[in-house]
Amino acid sequence: MLPAPRPNPAAKASSPLRYPSLLAAALSLLISACTQQQTQVPPEAALQQDTLPAPAVEKETAARAFPIDTFYTLLVAEVAGNREQYDVALANYFHQAERTQDAGVAARATRIARFLNARRAALRSAKLWAELEPEDPEAQLAATAELTLAGDLQTALVHAEKALELGGDAPLQSLAATAVSNRELTEQVKPDFLRLAEKYPDNGEVVLAYAMMLRAAEQYAQALTLVRRVQEQHPDLLDAPLLETHLLVDQDRRKEALQLLEKLVAIHPRESRLRLQYARLLIREDLALAQQQFAELVKQNPNDGNLILSLALIRYETDHIDEAKPLLERLLTLEQHQSAAHFYLAGIAEKEKDVPAAVAHYRKVEPGNDYVEAITRGTELLAATGQNEENGKWFAELRRRHPQQQEHFYLMEAELLRKNEHYQQALELVDQALEDHSDNGRLIYTQALLNDKLGNGAAFEQGMRKLLDRDPDNATILNALGYKLIEDESRHDEALQLISKALELRPDDPAIIDSMGWIQYRLGNHSEAVKYLQDALEKLPDHEIAAHLGEVLWVQGNREKAMAVWQQGLKNNPQSKIIPAAMKRLQINESLEQHASDS
Structure with a gap:
């Protein structure tokens, strides 16, 4: 910095x-x-x-x-x-x-x-x-x-x-700060800064600007020598010790930097720049002391939104919610960092289980760093409480505000409905979206998956074939269609062909490797299936892959290992419905808990 x-x-x-x-x-x-x-x-x-x-x-x-x-x-x-x-x-x-x-x-x-x-x-x-x-x-x-x-x-x-x-002064530090943001530009102007530093060796501003150029070039020792010389010549020029602390940090001498800043802050308690640098360094070393420094900064600068936000975030992250909340509310009063204030006030409301307040704050976050996260969390809260109609209104408003992102917001809404098993409502939404965005591949893919969830196999295949016609080497689509065709014994050869092509295109993709293992199992090639499925599970500890591998091992007679694989799969995903379904299909009455205690 x-x-x-x-x-x-x-x-x-x-x-x-x-x-x-x-x-x-x-x-x-x-x-x-x-x-x-x-x-x-x-x-x-x-x-x-x-x-x-x-x-x-x-x-x-x-x-x-x-x-x-x-x-x-x-x-x-x-x-x-x-x-x-x-x-x-x-x-x-x-x-x-x-x-x-x-x-x-x-x-x-x-x-x-x-x-x-x-x-x-x-x-x-x-x-x-x-x-x-x-x-x-x-x-x-x-x-x-x-x-x-x-x-x-x-x-x-x-x-x-x-x-x-x-005989005037010149803002050479500001000039240097602009230059060092671009390495090529730094190299172009560095000789000019050197020439000026040699021409005006007693001008602290000029010499510090050249020291900044040296710092950008990672010539820390030379820069530090110049900075300390400036401090001797101009003891009241606080830019010099401030730059020294940065140079010390650059050289992993954080302890020395903190000691220097502690001394400087004691001598110049009203110098906000020094205290701010001290507080920033303390965040990694002593968060409680950093909080004290930010509190003093806010006391000295009660209307500085940057300082108020910094203190509020420290208190938020350290779970001092009662102290963070009034600071965030003060930002709203000052009309500074309002989006950030609403975002974290929403987080506080979530912690307090106040869903309406959380959603209200999330909806007031404007485009910027927290915008997408605010939409995601706010709409998830509404979906979790069954307020799909309110979610629909919110997403409709977002599509009006951001017409270039309509497809994205359709997909977000559809995914929320799918996660909460409102498949028919999600499908109707995607169908509506495709009326105006008929060529959008992501919408077509989502429509196909929803049709699959609703048991519309022909519609699923039709959507996938449409996508493959456009992009015949799309490994994701090849794998999705091939995996679906495994369910039909009469189409196993076709499934193998599709999955083989997908695996050729993406040989390290665990989802495709899992599909290959599963089709090998369904073709009766159990040893080959285990090889693929073990590779897939090593790459991705997913409960569906665990279900597949456990089933093949069980059928092979390796039941102890099968139970261990399923047990680990449920440990990774306790809400899994796939592993219990596989055990039920195999008519396994033995519980995993019993197996674990027996072992």
Whole structure:
């Protein structure tokens, strides 16, 4: 994990109108220009300057007269800005910056664009500003920041170096953090960072940026030397010890990193970056202490959703549900990480056996990391409680919201119905889905399997043949059809042919190996059957394979081993109906429990 960069110059300002206003200068210029043109300025325009906040710093600006239409456009922009109509202000300033080639207008356009996070406009106006005022370090910094965000690091470095030459600072750590996300890019710009570090050896920001490049190249020892040198030169620059802790972790020196962070946190208890790094490292070492650190972070930053969520998750994972719940509810109040909050509140409701509350929370999870899991768990809860109608409404809503994923949601709903043995309802749903998605292979396959469950053998085979016509080398379909045909003694040769082809295509698939063992058994080749079935069971300890192998062993007379195989199969899957069915078919009255006690 990269160290937290220093404040990003591209971050939003609280308001673009905090920057120096050009209106007063423009107004005086216009009065001069309009006097020459014998044009009267409207009184309301002359008074408009009083509505703008006083600038913190005013630069001396060389007077130049704007054309009348330019002045009025800028005046409209200022009024719009004071009314918080920043998009109008940006449009006017951006247009006039390119039209007038005026540095002040370009600067104003840049600041408004960055406040609005209008990246393309900010990039163009910042580049123009830097071009028009090459000796202004602020202009060079703005261009550096926007070019970094745009991914043009080579050009960004040119402006960063210019800012340094002018006596300003440069966000080189942010630049380095962007570079190290791409190994190829790192190699391209690493020599530039080295050159700057050699040129400015006493500039902590520059040297730390180069240390970050060394870290990306896994040159940890060299990076650590530079970082410690920066700490000696700039003891108040906390980026240096923070980067040192990352380098120590990179070298598996976690204990040293924790000791350093413990010391730093004691010295700088209000520095959230240090405490956060300490808390993160503690998660693997001491979860209780990590929880204490996150609690202190939340206390210091009560509205920071990231910290609140981290603390809530630790408490959730450690089963401190009563402490996690109010934190998650606070996220909803703050309108931060709402999907994650709903997801874990749903989990808490599940633990509390409150199905309606759990489902309600799961339904409020939006697309993202937890979305599919929320749908799966929520619909499973409804299905388990027999609320198929509610599930139907939910899935119908999902299909409306995500029309490109309709087939997926049809299949999810059908699978839930199948798992709960609502085969006819599932089949009707899939039939409905195929009306609009007739070529969807997964839907056709599911339809065939449901027909099989309902005893519609001909419909099952028809679906499988349709799929094989499209894809004759599909091992899954070959195996499914071949396995089904084993039930018909008159079609054993056909079943063997299909399964053999499937096994040739996927020789290590335990399901297909099981099918081959079963057809060999049905053909009377018991020794061959045992060989295949034992191989399949070793690859996949499945209760159906265990049922097959046990039956063959029993018929061979190897009854002790058969009982052991069945017993293990039931241990792996206590709910199995296949193993008891096999024993019943063989008229075995002896219970597995009795056999286990006798053994």
